[in-house]
Amino acid sequence: MSPALLLRAGSRRPLAPQRGLRRRELPGGALVGQRGRPELGAPRSPGGALGSSRGLPPQRGLLGALVGLRGLHVLGPQGRSGGVLGGLRGLHVLGPQGRSGGALVGLRGLHVLGPQGRSGGVLGGLRGLHVLGPQGRSGGVLGGLRGLHVLGPQGRSGGALVGLRGLHVLGPQGRSGGALVALQELLPQRGLLGPPRELPLQGLSRGFAKVARTRSSRELREAEDSAPVFQYVGKQAKRKERVFVWGFCHAGALGIPSFVKPDAGWKKSRRIQPTPYRLDTVEKISSAACGYGFTLISSKTTDITKLWGMGLNKDSQLGFQRSRKDQTKSYEYVLEPSPIPLPLDTPQQTRILQVSCGRAHSLILTDIEGVFSMGNNSYGQCGRKVIKGEIYSESHVINRLQEFEGRVVQVVCGQDHSLFRTEKGEVYSCGWGADGQTGLGHYDITSVPTKLGGDVAGVNIVQVASYGDSCLALSDEGDLFGWGNSEYMQLASITETTQVNVPRHLPFKIGRIKDVACGGTGNAIVNEEGNVFVWGYGILGKGPNLMETATPEMIPPTLFGLSDFSPDTRVSRIRCGLSQFAALNNRGELFVWGKNIRGCLGIGRMEDQYFPWRVTIPGEVVDVACGVDHMVTLVKSFI
């Protein structure tokens, strides 16, 4: 007999034949034994228990307590045998103090104190059942499905049958034990009961107190051995992918609508989320990017929906988000991750590799269909011709860029310009160039992606970085190249001019560089040994005394978790927001520092952080994307 059968409310399980069944109609409207068939019980008593309002345990020679559906409080009979039938909801039943008692309990929120008789069967209903097993000699406890707390009977034979979820079961301390006990234990009460000629004082009423019994170490050991073993996670369990967000909420960039528009009375809208908050996503997110007030997240799936956006959409940087109220209009603020439909030729084969966001435009890199751009194009940053007087809000235009020699493998958005890096190691750019950030030798805007020259020509570039108006590029040999804005001393080591419009080699002796990041006013790199170097202007991470420097300064590795107890901790990745830095070490810890604009550092405080500070995230951080006033992290769970 499977447990499932037993627990189903409508099951009819004929127990031993009964005698003297009494049917009663209760004011609550519950007619016990409604199907007209007494199914429970044996005259002698029994303990059998069957859930739901069926049948009636006969109490021969005793008071039987039959209870109806709701909110009944019943004190079990003090007789020899007693059966208690509980109704459905909120039943509090004190098991009979008889020798044998059966407690039948209903479905929800039942609290049953097992009978102190010798045999007792307790059947629990479905939810939230708290059952104290009988202290009789034999007892069977049948638990329901959810949230059952069952103390096994302390009888000699006991079986605890428990349901599925979240169960806490203490195995019976009896001689025969076993988590799952067939109903045979419950049903044929005769064998369990024994003859009712027992000592009359056995079942003296003591309220809730139990007779103290010292248990020998052998008994304890046996009880322990017979306890059920739970498995929470299998041997090949996969680690779960999660996304955590924090920062400024009002633009909707975090993707949690209740922060902006609370959906329950007790919730309050919050302006800032100061610590990491989990964002529930439909798919596993492989790439995330934060722009100025908006966020893009993408997945490497081949499903049709692979790109979601949230936050500011006044320049259609999140595409056209059809409003539900008016089909012709698009949302200006998107509060939760909404799919962005891309005009792909093969939507079920193309995968999105990377996304990038700038001030008001965004770039999406796919594996076989090239680069897509959307959003503001006033300076040609989307790679298409500037149309005078174009209105960018509620626009359906998503441009596909194909003027590259070779496959694009990385896209980077600066504030109002775009950089593309191809497989061959060439760099293309387009957009606003007044600071020379396009690196094409002039200070005009460019609306068509054009190849860069200068010191970068002929060099195999493996990474480009930009977020504001200055740019950095890294070659495969570990050399660094920079161009763009130099007002904040980013390139002051090689030139006095404040704008550099041609890529120039930066001859720093800081080891072989592995990762670069370029922020609004400060730059940072990680070298092969895992050391972080910073230069530029602003809060650089070496205390309030270091506010600007033209040459890179190293941040001591002890601030990133290096210690005697963990001597091989290294920084593996560095990222920049507009005025913040984020570093990931090889243990998956995230360290942030910089200006704490609207709580974007996620450290729980609103003050600026002058040296690297660890962010507490429940997981191992895989990647981080920094924006102006918010951050998004891709995290793997620990186990």
Place this chain on the structure above:
Amino acid sequence: MAVRKAAWSGLNGLFTVYKPSGVASLRVRDSVETLLLKELNSLKQPDMPQQVRFLPTTVEGNAGKELTLTVTQLPVLAAHPLVRGPNFTHLKIGVGHRLDTKSSGVLVLGVGHGNKLLTDLYDAHLTRTYTVRGLFGKATDDFSDTGKLIEKTTFDHVTRDKLERILAVIQGTNHKALLMYSKIDLKTQEAYELAVEGLIRPMEKTPPLITAIRCLQFAPPEFQLEIQCLHETQKYLRKVVHEIGLELKSTAVCTQVRRIRDGFFTLDSALLRTHWNLRNIRKSIQDSRIKVQVELQRNLGHQAKSGERHTNMDQVTESELHRTEGISASNISPYAD
């Protein structure tokens, strides 16, 4: 008395004993006191003082028995040990940081004037190191293997790598808590320099903080950790083991907690049960006298000098334990201006 002075002279200061498991620390203190008293009382007593008494005796004289006074030398009974009782009945012995009954390890005791040093030791807020053994597979109500069983779980999915990941997280969060409880203004250059140098320690009462944790052995279901902590209790350490089990989606209980270092007292100087006698204790006090003086002065002097500042560096213990040249802690003078 000369005897007392000679006996007392060596018995003022701090010494360490190795507390065995299963015995309360106060009982250990009592045993040490009893043993010392027994030895002190069995020391050679000076000769009992004698007195000259003129006692009446009868002497055979000319006319029968005559009463005369005879000179005798008798011992002064008032000085007899059976009259006065034992010489030493009480020794002031205090316990430093206690260990609960189930744990074992280094226990600092102070005798005589050394009890004042115990207060100083407490105020120095030094860290302590424990080796903790755990067992995967079950959870009990008091987090140790002798408690009531709550749940049994599987643990075949637990690997050393996962354990180390959890330990890294514990270390990171505790390090952050350490900085936060140290109550320094994080916006100052001083805070940055202290954070770079390594251990900042809060110099006042805080919740238990773990300054370092690592896995020494891993052989499922057993594992052993080394935990360096501050303001802890042994029950807290057992709870940490329990929580590590939960974090690994299994359960764990703690089987052994053993303190291997208390401040600057290590296992090397701890006296075993068979060595609890006057000679060894005197020697132990003597050997550690200078070290105690220097360390306490360094830790407390620095605190007094900096006044309100509640931070300090655990330099000595670090350099002693790990003997590394890389970390600059031991190179920095505490009196740098």
